[in-house]
Amino acid sequence: MKPLRALWVILCHWPLGLGLVATVGLVYGGLYLWLIGDLGGGGTGGLHAVFPAWERVWETRGPFHFEPVGLIEAGPLVWTFSPINSLLAWGLGMLLGTNLTLGWRLRRASRACGWQASGSSFLSSLPALLAGGACCAPLALIWLGLPLAGALASLTPWLIPLAALLLLASLAYLTKVLASSVS
Structure with missing residues (x-):
């Protein structure tokens, strides 16, 4: 319970941290949706939204890749909206943002008060960066057409x-370290 309280204190009483979580979540989510093909260019301008296929919300195109239920045009962007893909993208983005924010906060706290515990350096958020890249890296390789993409294609369903x-x-490890540094 103490680690959750420490996480709550950091995110709610530190507006910069909350902003960082939201920014990383939105950027990562947008990049993820762009790489899987749900978000792209080609809009005609203006704002237009239509959702004709809600019955397809659970249909899959592949592992952890769901069919769109609607289309949203906003200026030059076209978003084939799939609520499950969007939830996955921004959920992973928020987890990544929270991990990076806590790693940064622990790094600043250890530098400010001379406290040096194991895992307090910014390297403690390296697993977050690696895990965050696990979703988008294979998709980026496929999008770029690199030969390594074929080898990673069979692993992609397991990476998410x-x-x-x-x-x-x-996140559990960082909140535990944070809770011990707060008390």
Whole structure:
């Protein structure tokens, strides 16, 4: 319970940290949606939204890749909206942002008060960066057309749940370290 309280204190009483979590979550989520093809250019301008296929919300195109239920045009952007893909993208983005924010906060706290505990350096958020890249890196390689993409294509279905588990484990570790540094 103490680690959750420390996490709550950091995120609610430190506006910069909350802003960093939100920014990383939005950027990562947008990049993820762009790489899987749900977000792209080609809009005609203006704002237009239509959602004709809500019955397809649970249909999959592949592992952890769901069919869109609507189309949103906003200026030059076109978003084939899939609520599950969006939830996955921004959920992973928020986990990544929280991990990076806590790693940064622990780094600043250890430097400010001379406290040096194991895992207090910015390297403690390295698992967050690796796990965050696990989702987008193979998609980026495929998008770039690099030969290594073929080898990673068979691993891609496993990388999203693995990334989520690594991000949750890293978050648990960082909140535990944070809770011990606060008390």
